[in-house]
Amino acid sequence: AQTVTQSQPEMSVQEAETVTLSCTYDTSENNYYLFWYKQPPSRQMILVIRQEAYKQQNATENRFSVNFQKAAKSFSLKISDSQLGDTAMYFCAFMKRDFGNEKLTFGTGTRLTIIP
Amino acid sequence: ETGVTQSPTHLIKTRGQQVTLRCSSQSGHNTVSWYQQALGQGPQFIFQYYREEENGRGNFPPRFSGLQFPNYSSELNVNALELDDSALYLCASSARDTEAFFGQGTRLTVV
Numbered sequence: 238a239q240t241v242t243q244s245q246p247e248m249s250v251q252e253a254e255t256v257t258l259s260c261t262y263d264t265s266e267n268n269y270y271l272f273w274y275k276q277p278p279s280r281q282m283i284l285v286i287r288q289e290a291y292k293q294q295n296a297t298e299n300r301f302s303v304n305f306q307k308a309a310k311s312f313s314l315k316i317s318d319s320q321l322g323d324t325a326m327y328f329c330a331f332m333k334r335d336f337g338n339e340k341l342t343f344g345t346g347t348r349l350t351i352i353p
Numbered sequence: 354e355t356g357v358t359q360s361p362t363h364l365i366k367t368r369g370q371q372v373t374l375r376c377s378s379q380s381g382h383n384t385v386s387w388y389q390q391a392l393g394q395g396p397q398f399i400f401q402y403y404r405e406e407e408n409g410r411g412n413f414p415p416r417f418s419g420l421q422f423p424n425y426s427s428e429l430n431v432n433a434l435e436l437d438d439s440a441l442y443l444c445a446s447s448a449r450d451t452e453a454f455f456g457q458g459t460r461l462t463v464v
Contacts, residue, residue, distance in 0.1 A: 241395075270452075272452065279457065280458045281455055281457045281458070282455035284452050284454075287452055328395050330395075339384070339386075339401075339447065340398040340401055341386070341445075342398070343396050343397075344395050345394060345395050346393075
């Protein structure tokens with residue numbers, strides 16, 4: 238079974254600064270995906286960024302980037318030039334690549350607050 | 354907007370009652386997954402449906418059941434509601450090798 242651990246229950250940062258959210262995971266699988274999802278007060282889970290385990294290059298989406306360390310089973314999210322709209326719960330999630338049987342295993346989340 | 358819609362958005366039920374939650378998947382997606390998110394926690398996988406068949410189940414009792422219809426929409430049914438069933442229920446749809454797209458959830462309160 239897979240586990241995902243987010244050790245920072247809450248974080249806050251000044252607007253325009255950079256913040257890094259941590260995530261570690263445990264798995265014996267070799268073929269999988271990792272995700273960061275954002276959940277604002279509206280409750281809808283929104284995909285922020287996705288990383289395929291077989292890719293060595295770290296994924297980047299505009300202001301969002303990850304530091305994927307496969308051997309260390311670490312997957313952190315860096316938010317650059319943070320904006321007020323980034324205030325939300327952030328969940329790290331793991332998914333084994335198994336066509337037709339793909340479930341997400343989530344961490345407990347990090348509540349991020351961007352301070353004006 | 355993800356194209357995944359859930360209904361109702363809020364619901365209050367009494368302990369022992371039964372409830373049905375509904376989810377319309379995004380066009381082109383044939384897989385629907387349901388998650389339970391207790392307050393302050395990450396979502397927990399309940400089960401997944403692929404082409405109308407249950408295709409994976411998490412650690413939830415049999416009183417949690419579901420259906421997927423030919424148009425790939427889905428229902429989650431919970432019988433004999435307990436207070437601990439109070440949570441946000443999230444539906445996610447996906448196609449092969451794509452990420453899951455979530456609905457806005459149904460907030461269920463059991464009193």
